Amino acid sequence: MRSRLIILFAALFTILIANSLYASYPDEFDNILGGKLILHGILPYSGFFSHHGPISYWIAAVINIFSGTSFVHFRLVLAVFYFGLFFIIYKILKKYVSVLFILALAVSMPFFWGQMLLADTLSAYLLVPAYGLFLYKSFLNEKLNSRDLWLISVFSALTVLNSPTYLYAVGFLALFTLLYSKNLKKFLIIFAIPYIIFGFYLLVTGSLPNFLYQEVNYNKSYYIYNYPRPPGSTSFNPIRYMVVIMNNFINQYQPLLAGLKGTDFRFPMTATFWSV
Numbered sequence: 001m002r003s004r005l006i007i008l009f010a011a012l013f014t015i016l017i018a019n020s021l022y023a024s025y026p027d028e029f030d031n032i033l034g035g036k037l038i039l040h041g042i043l044p045y046s047g048f049f050s051h052h053g054p055i056s057y058w059i060a061a062v063i064n065i066f067s068g069t070s071f072v073h074f075r076l077v078l079a080v081f082y083f084g085l086f087f088i089i090y091k092i093l094k095k096y097v098s099v100l101f102i103l104a105l106a107v108s109m110p111f112f113w114g115q116m117l118l119a120d121t122l123s124a125y126l127l128v129p130a131y132g133l134f135l136y137k138s139f140l141n142e143k144l145n146s147r148d149l150w151l152i153s154v155f156s157a158l159t160v161l162n163s164p165t166y167l168y169a170v171g172f173l174a175l176f177t178l179l180y181s182k183n184l185k186k187f188l189i190i191f192a193i194p195y196i197i198f199g200f201y202l203l204v205t206g207s208l209p210n211f212l213y214q215e216v217n218y219n220k221s222y223y224i225y226n227y228p229r230p231p232g233s234t235s236f237n238p239i240r241y242m243v244v245i246m247n248n249f250i251n252q253y254q255p256l257l258a259g260l261k262g263t264d265f266r267f268p269m270t271a272t273f274w275s276v
Contacts, residue, residue: 005099008099008100008103009087009099011103012083012086012099012102012103012106013079013083015103015106015107016079016080016082016083016086016106016109016115017076017079019079019106019109019110019114019115020075020076020078020079020115021072021075021076022110022115023110023113023115023116024071024116025113025116025118027052027118027119028116028117028118030050030052031052031056031057031059031060031117031118031119032060032064032071032074032117034048034050034056034057034060034061035057035058035059035060035061035062035063035064036060036061036064037057038057038058038060038061039061039064039065043205043207044057044207045202045205045207045210045211045214045215046205046206046207046210049210049214050214050215051214051215051218051219051223052119052162052163052215053119053123053160053161053162053163053164053215054161054162055119055122055158055161055162056117056118056119056122056162059081059117059122060074060117063077063078063081063117075115078115078116078117079115082106082115082125085125086102086105086106086125088129089102089125089128089129089132090102092129092132092133092151093128093129093132093133093136095136096132096136097132105128119162119163120163120165122162122163123158123159123160123162123163123165123166126155126156126158126159126162127155127156127159127166127169127170127173129151129155130151130152130155130156130159130170130173131169131173133148133151133152134148134152134173134176134177134180137180138176138180144177144180144181146186146190149177149181149186149187149190149191150190152173152177153190153191153193153194154194156170156173156174156191157170157191157194157195157198158194161194161195161198164215164219174191177191
C-alpha cells in the first residue's frame, strides 16, 4: 500500500511538472509582480493598488525567493507548491477519497488554467478540503469536531480572502456548517479568528482604508458586481446578483448535460475542441 502511494504521488509530481510550462495569462504576471514588490517591502493595498486578494501575492513572494527572475523557474517552483497543497488536501480527505482523485485533478489542470497562479483557481483548490470535509461528514452523519471546524474555517477564509468572488460559496458553507454543528459559540469563535487576524494585519500595516476602497468598494462598484447589471442601473442588490449568476449557470449547464449522452468518450478531445 505504501509503495503504491509513493508511485502515485511520483506520478502526481510528474504531471504537475509537465503541466507547469503550458500557457500563460496576464493576471498571473500581476501576482508575480506583486510578490516581487512584497520582497522589496512594498505591501498590497498600502503599497500598490489591487482589487485582488492578498494570498496569491504572498505565495508569489515566497516562490520568487527560489525562482528569481525566470518565469520558467517560477512555474516549476509553483508546481512544487501545488504538489504540497494537493498532498495536504489528500491528507485531510484521505478517509473519504482516493489519491486518484488528486491525480484526476492534476490531469485536468490545463483545461481550466489550474497550472497557473491565478486567484480564482487557487481559491478553488483551497475550497476543496473545506467543502469536501463538510460534505463527507454530513453525508455520513459524522460529527464535526474542533479539528474539522478549524480546517473548514481556515481554508474557507483563505478562499474568500484570496478571491472575493467566492463570497457566496463560503457564505453558504459557513451557514451549513453552523446548522450542522449546532454549536453557535464554538462556531463564531473558530470562524471569526482568521478574519480577526487578517483585520489585525491590515491595521498594523496601515492598509485598512486602502483595502476597503480597493477590494471592497472598487469590486462592488466597478469590477466583480458590474456584471450582470441592467444598463443604467447604479444600485447593487447582492441577492439579485446571486440569483442571476445561478440562473446563468443553470442555463449554460443544461445544454451541456443534455449533450452528455451523445458524447463519444473514445475521442474526448473532439468534445473539448467544440466547447472552446
